[in-house]
Amino acid sequence: MLFQRPSDDTLYDALIARDPGYDGFAYVGVTSTGIFCRLTCAARKPKRENVRFFDTTAECVHAGFRPCLRCRPMMGSGAPEPHVSALLEALEREPERRWLETDIVALGFDASTVRRAFKRRFGMSFLEMARLRRLGQAAERLASGDSVIDAQVDAGFDSGSGFRAAVTRLLGEAPANCAARPCSRPTGSRRRSAR
The missing domain is CATH 1.10.10.60 (Homeodomain-like)
Incomplete structure (x- = not known):
C-alpha cells in the first residue's frame, strides 16, 4: 500500500488544527450530528469521542453519514x-x-x-x-x-x-x-x- 492512513489521534490533531496537508486523504464523521466533513472544515470542532475517520467519502456515506453543507466534502478538492x-x-x-x-x-x-x-x-x-x-x-x-x-x-x-x-x-x-x-x-x- 502506497499510503497508510495516520492514526486517529494524528487525524484528530489535524482536524483541530485544520491542517490542509490532510485535506482529501481522510474524512471525519461526527456521530453526534450524523454529518461528515473534510479535516479542514470551518465548522465547530467535535469532541474526540464523537468522531470516526474514513479514507473516502464513499465509506462515510456507507456508514450512514450525510455530507456537510459548509465544507461540501462530496465536491472533492478539484473543480x-x-x-x-x-x-x-x-x-x-x-x-x-x-x-x-x-x-x-x-x-x-x-x-x-x-x-x-x-x-x-x-x-x-x-x-x-x-x-x-x-x-x-x-x-x-x-x-x-x-x-x-x-x-x-x-x-x-x-x-x-x-x-x-x-x-x-x-x-x-x-x-x-x-x-x-x-x-x-x-x-x-x-x-x-x-x-
Whole structure:
C-alpha cells in the first residue's frame, strides 16, 4: 500500500488544527450530528469521542453519514464536473426521490458518463448513492418508531422482501425488529439507540 492512513489521534490533531496537508486523504464523521466533513472544515470542532475517520467519502456515506453543507466534502478538492454538481444538488433537494437512469437522461446528462464520473469521484454510482440515502432515512424512521410499511413506501421500495433485505444489510436486523423495539441505527445517525 502506497499510503497508510495516520492514526486517529494524528487525524484528530489535524482536524483541530485544520491542517490542509490532510485535506482529501481522510474524512471525519461526527456521530453526534450524523454529518461528515473534510479535516479542514470551518465548522465547530467535535469532541474526540464523537468522531470516526474514513479514507473516502464513499465509506462515510456507507456508514450512514450525510455530507456537510459548509465544507461540501462530496465536491472533492478539484473543480467538480458540472453534471456531478448538478446531480448532487438535485439529490439534496429531493433526498426521498427514487432516481432512475431515465431521470438522469431527462436532466440532459448521459447515464454512462454520470455513472463513470460518480464511480471515479465517490466509489459508487449516483443511483447507488441515492438509494443509500433513502435507506438511511428509512432506518431513521424505523428507529424512531414508524411502521415498516410507511418506511418502505417512503424509501421508494415496491417490494417488501427487497426492503427487508436492504435494511437487514444496513442495520444487521430485520425492519420488523426495529419497529417492535429500538434497534441499532446507521453509524452516522443523529439520535442514538436506547439499547
